Amino acid sequence: MIVTRFAPSPTGYLHIGGLRTALYNYLYARANGGKFLLRIEDTDLKRNSKEAAEAIVEAFKWCKLDFDGEMVYQSSRFDLYKEYVQKLLDEGKAYKCYMSKDELDALRKEQEAAKQRPKYDGRYREFNGMPPEGIKPVVRIKAPLDGVIEFNDGVKGEIKFNCADILDDFIIARSDGTPTYNFTVVIDDALMGVTDVIRGDDHLSNTPKQIVLYEALGFKVPKFYHVAMINGSDGQKLSKRHGATDVMEYKKMGYLSEALLNFLVRLGWSHGDDEIFSMDEMKKLFDPTHLSKSASTFNQSKLEWLNSHYIKTVSFERLVDELKHFGLNLKEIKHAKLLVDSLRERSKTLVEMANSAKALLNKPKEYDEKAYKKFINENSLNLLAKFSEILDEDLNASGYEEKTIKFLEENEAKLKDLAQPLRVAITGTSVSPSIFEVIEILGSKEVKERIEKLINK
Numbered sequence: 257m258i259v260t261r262f263a264p265s266p267t268g269y270l271h272i273g274g275l276r277t278a279l280y281n282y283l284y285a286r287a288n289g290g291k292f293l294l295r296i297e298d299t300d301l302k303r304n305s306k307e308a309a310e311a312i313v314e315a316f317k318w319c320k321l322d323f324d325g326e327m328v329y330q331s332s333r334f335d336l337y338k339e340y341v342q343k344l345l346d347e348g349k350a351y352k353c354y355m356s357k358d359e360l361d362a363l364r365k366e367q368e369a370a371k372q373r374p375k376y377d378g379r380y381r382e383f384n385g386m387p388p389e390g391i392k393p394v395v396r397i398k399a400p401l402d403g404v405i406e407f408n409d410g411v412k413g414e415i416k417f418n419c420a421d422i423l424d425d426f427i428i429a430r431s432d433g434t435p436t437y438n439f440t441v442v443i444d445d446a447l448m449g450v451t452d453v454i455r456g457d458d459h460l461s462n463t464p465k466q467i468v469l470y471e472a473l474g475f476k477v478p479k480f481y482h483v484a485m486i487n488g489s490d491g492q493k494l495s496k497r498h499g500a501t502d503v504m505e506y507k508k509m510g511y512l513s514e515a516l517l518n519f520l521v522r523l524g525w526s527h528g529d530d531e532i533f534s535m536d537e538m539k540k541l542f543d544p545t546h547l548s549k550s551a552s553t554f555n556q557s558k559l560e561w562l563n564s565h566y567i568k569t570v571s572f573e574r575l576v577d578e579l580k581h582f583g584l585n586l587k588e589i590k591h592a593k594l595l596v597d598s599l600r601e602r603s604k605t606l607v608e609m610a611n612s613a614k615a616l617l618n619k620p621k622e623y624d625e626k627a628y629k630k631f632i633n634e635n636s637l638n639l640l641a642k643f644s645e646i647l648d649e650d651l652n653a654s655g656y657e658e659k660t661i662k663f664l665e666e667n668e669a670k671l672k673d674l675a676q677p678l679r680v681a682i683t684g685t686s687v688s689p690s691i692f693e694v695i696e697i698l699g700s701k702e703v704k705e706r707i708e709k710l711i712n713k
Contacts, residue, residue: 258290259449262323263441265297266308269502270315273456273486273494276520279613280454280483282321282520283542293448294323298331299440315503319513320535328448337435340443340473341395342426349472350428352393353380375424396473399423405464406498410481412457412546417464438465446475451597454544457482481544484551486523494554510605511580512570515563523552532565548613560604567600567609575600575609582610589617594653598689598697616694619706620684623713627676627686636677637711639669643678644707647700653692660692678703681710 257270260281264274284291296312298304309329316323320703341557343351355376367374400423406416428439435443441462445453460482486494506516518533525548527533527541567575575596576586588594595613603609623632646663664671675691682703688694695703 257451258285258288259293259451260285260454261293261295261445261448261450261592263295263297264312265300265302265303266305266312267300268305268308269504270312271519272501272503272506272516275315275319275503275516276486276523277455277483278316278321279319279517279520280481280525280542280544280547281452282323283538283697284452284454284544285324286539287542290451291324291449292322293325293328293450295328295444295448296330297437297440298329299334299434299437301331301434304331311504313504316384318504318507319517328444330444333440333444336436336447337429337440337443338433341435341439344396344397344428344472346400350395350397351381351383351425352387353396353425353427354383354388354391354393357389365467367647373421376426378425381425394427394431395429396425397428397468399425399465399468399601405467407463407467407477407480409460410452410454410479410544411484411549412460412482413509415460415463419464422461422464423468423554428469438462439469442466442469442475443471443480446470446473450478452479452481452544454483454547481547483524483547484549487551487553489553489555491553507581510607510609511563512566512578512606513568515559515566518684519559519562523554524548530592565602565607567603572596575606578606579610579613582606584610584613586613589697590699594693595697598693602689614687615683616688616697619709622683622684623680623710624685626685627680631676631680632687632710636673638709639667640676640677641668642709643674644704647695647704650699651696653696654691656692656695678707681707 262274262278262281263530264270264278282292284290294316298309313327341350345352352378360376363377364374376396378401380396400419403419404416405419406414407421409415426438427436429435444450456526463480463482488494503516507513516537517535517538521533521538521542522531525542525544527546533541571626576592579586586596589595595616599609599612605610606653610632643660643663646659651659660671660674664674676686678691679686679688679694682688682691682694682698698706
């Protein structure tokens with residue numbers, strides 16, 4: 257059985273790059289009837305935040321990414337890690353290092369002066385003497401000093417590391433007894449049965465260290481897939497200035513979770529030339545061997561295009577529920593469905609949709625200066641006044657259209673002579689959905705009042 261995991265550190269919000277990693281692991285497990293696990297890597301007690309951990313869970317709920325079993329917190333597993341540190345010490349595969357900070361600083365200076373790679377020199381590797389006083393030791397793994405570490409990466413293919421170039425006896429437990437990142441990852445992935453690890457290629461340098469630990473502990477090495485990073489439109493590493501932010505900020509900006517996930521799955525994965533994928537389609541089609549070796553580019557316009565697609569296609573009930581978060585209670589609106597259907601065709605975000613709805617439902621407090629100057633004059637005001645007189649009953653959009661055409665014929669006017677001044681009167685701008693749908697939504701009485709307000713101005 258394929259078992260994947262997402263293992264974030266709760267030191268800040270869940271970034272969209274992290275969500276993409278979670279999504280890839282989730283899809284691979286679900287596509288193969290496997291398990292997807294969630295683990296919070298919170299062993300760094302000084303930097304971790306309970307609020308950040310809760311934010312990760314909140315983002316998962318919003319995106320409807322379910323996980324199997326209980327969420328695991330590394331901070332509750334310190335005793336387990338100590339057992340495995342001791343196991344390696346007992347088997348002679350790890351040792352206590354009593355090197356002081358002054359000794360370490362002096363070593364680094366010597367190596368820098370000689371233009372050598374900074375690394376621990378192994379001075380306590382075979383130490384059997386009396387431990388120096390006042391030094392709390394760290395625990396280091398006995399790493400291979402020569403040879404090659406190689407593995408087949410699911411994205412990058414065959415990877416080889418020369419041990420002499422990249423390894424030293426790295427620390428697995430700090431002087432205060434807390435375990436290091438690479439050590440806890442290996443213990444947890446092995447004991448949780450993780451078979452496949454999909455993660456960003458910024459973790460590639462950790463892989464040889466983790467393989468050393470897997471082999472020292474007698475655990476099976478999982479299959480690794482190192483995914484290329486996401487860049488901004490300028491080719492630089494993705495950051496806030498490119499639009500990358502907290503996953504939940506996208507909800508506040510009016511994006512649907514379906515759109516964000518569809519957007520993220522295509523940042524590094526493809527299935528032919530297809531662009532739009534439902535969650536069911538992603539679960540069916542996702543294959544990590546189709547992940548790109550090249551970095552992908554964050555494209556805000558593409559995200560907006562996808563969001564507008566989902567706004568057009570999700571149910572009316574779903575939009576009613578979503579728009580509540582933006583101060584729009586459509587259950588109180590008589591023609592709510594007509595309003596939603598009129599606006600969904602032209603809205604890129606839910607914020608834009610909510611603002612457009614409010615602009616229609618609320619009497620304009622001011623008028624767009626450019627539109628006012630262009631469309632409001634003595635002739636248009638006279639035409640509006642006459643039009644207001646025929647608004648004596650509530651009709652549907654086609655009924656209003658039929659009545660308006662007859663009115664225009666009788667007054668030897670064209671639709672453009674009436675429609676734009678009417679839009680200014682109703683919304684304060686020259687932009688709106690079909691003017692007849694707008695009149696149906698508001699009703700004759702409300703439209704008459706808005707025309708009168710404009711005329712009085």
